Amino acid sequence: MSSVVVYNLVKTYAGGDRRATDGVSLEVADGEFLVLVGPSGCGKTTLLRMVAGLETPDSGTVSIGGRDVTYLPPRQRGLSMVFQSYAIFPHMKVRQNIGFGLTMRKVPRDEFDRRVKRAAELLHLEEYLDRYPAQLSGGQRQRVAVARAIVVDAAVLLMDEPLSNLDALLRLQFRAELKRIVGQLGTTTLYVTHDQAEAMSLGDRVAVMRDGRVAQLGAPLAVYDRPADRFVGGFLGSPPMNFLTARVGGGALAVGDASLQAPDHLSTWEGRDVVVGVRAENIQVATEPAAGWVPARIEVVEPTGAALLLTVRLADEQLKVQAPATFPAAPDARVHLRAEPAALRFYDPESGLALDA
Numbered sequence: 003m004s005s006v007v008v009y010n011l012v013k014t015y016a017g018g019d020r021r022a023t024d025g026v027s028l029e030v031a032d033g034e035f036l037v038l039v040g041p042s043g044c045g046k047t048t049l050l051r052m053v054a055g056l057e058t059p060d061s062g063t064v065s066i067g068g069r070d071v072t073y074l075p076p077r078q079r080g081l082s083m084v085f086q087s088y089a090i091f092p093h094m095k096v097r098q099n100i101g102f103g104l105t106m107r108k109v110p111r112d113e114f115d116r117r118v119k120r121a122a123e124l125l126h127l128e129e130y131l132d133r134y135p136a137q138l139s140g141g142q143r144q145r146v147a148v149a150r151a152i153v154v155d156a157a158v159l160l161m162d163e164p165l166s167n168l169d170a171l172l173r174l175q176f177r178a179e180l181k182r183i184v185g186q187l188g189t190t191t192l193y194v195t196h197d198q199a200e201a202m203s204l205g206d207r208v209a210v211m212r213d214g215r216v217a218q219l220g221a222p223l224a225v226y227d228r229p230a231d232r233f234v235g236g237f238l239g240s241p242p243m244n245f246l247t248a249r250v251g252g253g254a255l256a257v258g259d260a261s262l263q264a265p266d267h268l269s270t271w272e273g274r275d276v277v278v279g280v281r282a283e284n285i286q287v288a289t290e291p292a293a294g295w296v297p298a299r300i301e302v303v304e305p306t307g308a309a310l311l312l313t314v315r316l317a318d319e320q321l322k323v324q325a326p327a328t329f330p331a332a333p334d335a336r337v338h339l340r341a342e343p344a345a346l347r348f349y350d351p352e353s354g355l356a357l358d359a
């Protein structure tokens with residue numbers, strides 16, 4: 003049992019003007035891959051470092067496998083770490099780098115060989131074991147850092163932006179490999195990234211952080227489909243969720259001259275504005291008008307290869323719409339839009355919080 007439970011962690015750095023983490027509570031279940039994601043400065047690294055034992059919280063607790071480790075040093079916590087600046091030793095060959103944690107633990111020679119071989123196999127590094135880090139590419143060095151972390155069979159793996167030094171293509175390849183490897187090992191993993199696509203791809207669940215707090219925690223698609231507030235909807239997804247202001251009246255939602263059907267639960271908002279959230283891929287687009295479709299004008303057409311990303315104007319609002327690659331789109335052309343009612347989300351314009359059905 004190697005769950006990680008973080009309870010009400012508060013941390014303010016000396017000289018810091020606000021809390022780096024402001025009462026964070028979450029649980030990483032045994033064998034789960036949980037991703038902390040959020041913009042720069044939201045406190046994700048601080049949270050990870052408190053789990054690691056590299057920072058001491060002002061208050062709150064960290065438990066690993068049911069044991070309170072809040073004030074234990076890192077080496078007594080049964081975890082292993084990979085950081086962005088993968089500190090592999092330049093004067094040691096790959097074999098000794100991968101096996102470093104085993105050497106420290108005085109693991110016997112044959113077991114050392116067996117475990118290093120297995121970690122090297124998982125990371126496709128077998129043929130590089132006798133090279134020095136300087137003779138490797140950046141991607142291969144990063145693999146060495148991951149192999150070194152997994153070779154010790156720690157109950158919990160902590161990773162802080164392990165892919166951020168890799169170029170875009172390598173990042174994508176290694177992301178899938180990490181997912182395979184961690185899935186195979188079944189190690190409880192807490193992973194920090196500022197990259198929302200990486201978070202969606204890797205996490206069993208994602209915790210979206212903002213200003214030292216968890217804004218939302220859930221399965222990637224659940225969070226993507228039902229953002230708990232405007233911040234989460236705007237942070238997850240590329241393009242971000244569209245938001246437009248609509249006036250509720252007589253069972254309808256008015257956006258400029260256009261009118262959509264309002265769901266029943268908005269009846270308490272009669273006569274007031276709400277914010278409607280809708281993802282680009284949930285908006286259908288047509289060249290011809292039809293009942294219930296809303297007229298709009300194309301401003302920009304961007305081919306992405308698999309689709310077209312349209313910037314369209316609807317009344318005073320600008321929206322991103324994903325159209326099929328074959329859609330006959332041109333700047334200034336008039337088009338007609340519609341979205342399934344089930345794909346619309348509603349937010350309080352003041353607080354930004356979701357108005358649940």
Ligand SMILES: Nc1ncnc2c1ncn2[C@@H]1O[C@H](COP(=O)(O)OP(=O)(O)OP(=O)(O)O)[C@@H](O)[C@H]1O
Nearest residue numbers: 015016018022041042043044045046047048049196
């Ligand atoms: N050693 C430190 N001393 C003072 N303030 C710090 C220190 N480390 C972090 N902070 C502050 O704490 C807040 C949270 O920082 P943290 O590094 O945890 O954020 P992050 O989400 O990991 O950001 P990034 O993705 O940029 O690393 C920020 O306001 C940051 O400026």
